[in-house]
Amino acid sequence: MGHSALLTVCAKDLRQELRTRESFTSAFFFSLLVQVVFSFAFDFQSIGLGFEDVGGGILWITLTFSSILSLQNSFLIEREKNCLAGLVLCPCDPSAVYLGKFLANSIFVLAVQALILPISTLLFGYDLLRVLPGLAMVVVVNAAGFSALGTLFAAISVRTRRSELLLPLLLLPAATPVVIWGVKATRLCLAGRDLGAYGYLVALSACFGAIFTVAGVLLFDYVMED
Amino acid sequence: MGFRMEALDRNLRRAEILLFGAVGILMIVSLYFVFKVVPSEVTMGVVQRIFYFHVPSAWVAFLGFFVVFLSSIVYLATRRLIWDTVAHAAAELGVLFCGIVLFTGPIWARPVWGTWWTWEARLTTTLVLEMVYVAYLVLRSQAENRDQAARLAAVVGIVGFLDVPIIYYSVQIWRGHHPIVFKSSGGQGLEPIMLKTFMLCMGTFTLFFLLLLALRVRLGILQDALAELKEHDSTAGA
C-alpha cells in the first residue's frame, strides 16, 4: 500500500514540473549565474590556483542554493489551492507523501546538476570526464542528504507566513555537515584522488541522509497536521 | 487561568526565590575563587581564567538544547502547551548562553593565539548551533498561531538536537588536527584547586540556568493566561 502513494506523489510532482518547468528553470539559471559570477571572481591564471582548490566551494554553493529553490517550490505548489489539506486527507501514511516529495526533489536537484556540471567544465576548464564517476556519486549522495532534511523543513516553512525567509534560515545551519563533507569530498575528487581518499566522506553524508530520512518519516505526520 | 496553572505558578515563584538566594551566594563565592584563590594557568597566564565562565556557559547552552529536545517530544505526545512553553524558554536560554560562549571565546583567543576567531571544533559547533536555534526562534515568531508554532517548533527542536553530535563530528573532521588546548587543560592538567573552582562555576551556572528557566516559563504561562483573558474579553464584549 505504501509505495504506491509514494510513487503517485512523486509522479505528480514530476508531471507538474514537466508542464510548468518552474523550479527547473529558476534553479538552473540561478546556478548558471553563480558559476558565471565565480568565473569573474577567480581568474585562475593570475591567482595561481587550480580549479581543484576552489571547485568544491563553487559547485557546492550552486548545489545548495539551487536545491533550496526547488525545495521551496515543491511545497508552494501545494499551498496554492490548499492542496496540502488534500494530501492530508488521503488515507495513505503521511510518510509516503514525505518520501514522494523527497524523491521528486532529489530528482529535480540532480537534473539541474546534470546540466550545470558540463557547463562548469566550459567555464572553469577542468576535465570533468576524468573525475565524473566519483563526482557524480558525491553529488548524488550529498544532494539526497540535503533534500532529506530540506523536504521536512520545506513542509514546515511553507505553513508559516514568510516561507522564503525561513527555509534557508532553518536548513543551511542544520545541513552544515553535508556541506562540509560535500565540499571536502568534491575537492579530493577534483584533485584526482581515488575513491579510497574520500569514500568515508560520502559514507558520512549517506548516514546523514539516512538519519534525517527516518526523522522525516516519523515527524512528517506532525508537520502536515493542520 | 486554569487551577493547575496557578499551582504551577506558585511553585515556580517559590523555586525562584530559593534559586535566587543560592545563585547569589554561589556567584560571589565563584568570583572570589576565580579571581583570588585559584593560581593562573602557567602557559596562558591570567587570561585563562575566562575558562571558568566560558566552559560552564557552553555546558548550560547544551543543557538548554537538551531541555528543548525533551519537552518537544513530551509536547508532541501530550499536546499540553506547558511543555511548549518550557521548550521555548529553554531555547531562548540556549541561544543566550551560546551567545556568551561566542563572544568570550574570541576574547580569550585574541591574546593567546593572536586572532579573534579560531575555527576550533567546539567554538564552530557552538556557532552553527546558535544559528540553528536562532532559526528555531524565528520559526516561532513567523508561525500563524500558537498551536502551529508549538507543533512546528517541536519538530525543529527534535531534529535540531539530533543534529548536534553530527555537526560536532563534521566540524571535527573538517578541522582535522587535535583540538587546541582549550578544555583538555581544564580536564586532566588542572590542579585540584582549579578543578574545584571549575566545578563550583559549573554548579553556579546550572543553578543560574534553572533560575532563568523558571522565570521565563512563568512569563510564558502568564502571557498565555493574558492572551486567553484578552480573547475572553473581546468575545464577551462582541
Add this chain to the structure above:
Amino acid sequence: MSAAFLQVRDLDFRFGSRRILRGLSLTLHRGEALALFGANGAGKTTLLRLLATLLRPAAGDAELEGVSLFRRSERSRTRRRIGFLSHQSMLYERLSARQNLLFYARMYEVPDPARRCAELFRLVELEGREDDPVEEYSRGMQQRLALARALVHDPDLVLLDEPFSGLDPRAARRLGELLVDLAEKGKAVLFSSHDLEAGLSVARRVAILWGGRLAFEAGRDTLTLDSLARTYASVAGRIA
C-alpha cells in the same frame, strides 16, 4: 431510522486561545442531508474541517459508526469513508482535470481509476474538458471538479463547505439535485450554507450553529422558508 451513522458528542475546539466550538453535539443518519446555517465565524467551517479529520478537537468526540474519527490507528480507514469539499478546490491548477482526478483516484486507491474518473466527469458534466488545465476552468466548473475530487473514492460521509456560494441559479439547482441523489443512495450528507432557500430545497434536516453549539435543529417538513428565516433572525438576535 437506522442507527446514527455520525455521532458527535459535545465537541470543543480552541483556535489559539479562542473557543470556537463549545460542547457541540450532532447526529447524522445514512440517507439524510443536513443543512447547517450560521453566520460567518460561527464555526461552520471549523466543524466541517474537524469532521474531515483535518483538525483535532480540544475535547469531546465524533464517531463514525462507533469508531472515533480522531483515533490515529483508525485514521486511514476513517479517511477512506469521508469526502470533503472545502472553500478551496484542492486542485493543481497547472495540471489537467483528468490528471488531477487520476492523482486523487490513485491516492485513494480506487480500483479502476480511469473508469471511475470517466464516471465522475459524466456526473459533474465536464465531459470534453477533461484535458484542459484547471486554471482555464471557470469558477463553477472548478467547483464541480472539486466536488468530483471529493467523491472520487465514493465516500459514505460527504461534507461540503458552502457548496452553493458563488453559483448561478441553474448550477445551484443542479448541485441540489446531485446532493439529494447522494442522500438517496444512502450517503450521509452535511453541508453548510448562507442560502436558506437552497439549503431547504435539499436538506431533510436543518440546524443553526451559534455560540459554538447547535442553537436550533428541526426536520425540514416542520418548517417553511419564512419560519426558518424568523428562527434564524431570533437565534442570531437572542444570543448576540
Add this chain to the structure above:
Amino acid sequence: MIPPREPDVKNLNYLFWAYTLIWVALAGYLLTLSIRLRAVTSQLRRLKSRLPGDER
C-alpha cells in the same frame, strides 16, 4: 605560588572585558525578564478586575 606579574598585565583587560560582557548579558537578560514579568502581571490584574463576573 604567586602568579608572575609582567606577562599578565596586558592580558588583564581581556579578562576584564570577558567577565563584564558575561555579566552584562546575564544581568541584562534577568532584568528584561523581570520587567516583562511585572508588565504581564499588572496587565493581568487590570484585566481580571475588569471581568469580575465570569471569572473562569
